[in-house]
Amino acid sequence: MAIPQSAPTVPGRSCDGCTKCCEGWLSADIVFDRRLLPLLPDDGRITDRLVHRMEPGNPCLFVEKDKGCNSYAARPYNPCVQFRCHYLVDKAVPESMKPSKSNVILSVEEIDGEEFIRATEAGKKMEAEHALWVVGLYINNSVNVCFTVDGRFYYLGSPKFIKAISEKYPTQNIL
């Protein structure tokens, strides 16, 4: 069972120097609270001042890469305040897997009641040592995993997990 994202941050770990989850490698609607609009930078880049779709190729408008969020005080609770990647909450994740070092974002997700760890490439092709670490979660700890190497998705896990995820993503690769 993976440690939930709501778990406390591992002492000594922080987002310092990392902005990977704001750079568009993960997808989310960034929805700002109307009451906080005066706190947003008014530089003309956002036409709908309330919603911004973050997705691959479309980073959040407020991310300063490798530095932080330039609308920090007005950032939405969900996902911005709430989200913590798996590196932050699981001390078993090695320091080398910090997203800013590994270019891999680890997150905990669920499909049909089956929990799994997703490893998302964040700016570079996943290196072999990082892919092997993810595979090791399944081999050593029977954790369901899903990961990307050079844009291709792979899954490893229990029969129930494989069934659920292959039905959702029928064209992907199952190891």
Ligand code: SF4
């Ligand atoms: S990817 Fe993880 S360490 Fe990096 S900014 Fe996001 S939550 Fe923090």
Ligand code: SF4
């Ligand atoms: S509003 Fe700030 S914390 Fe939220 S995604 Fe954008 S840069 Fe990241």
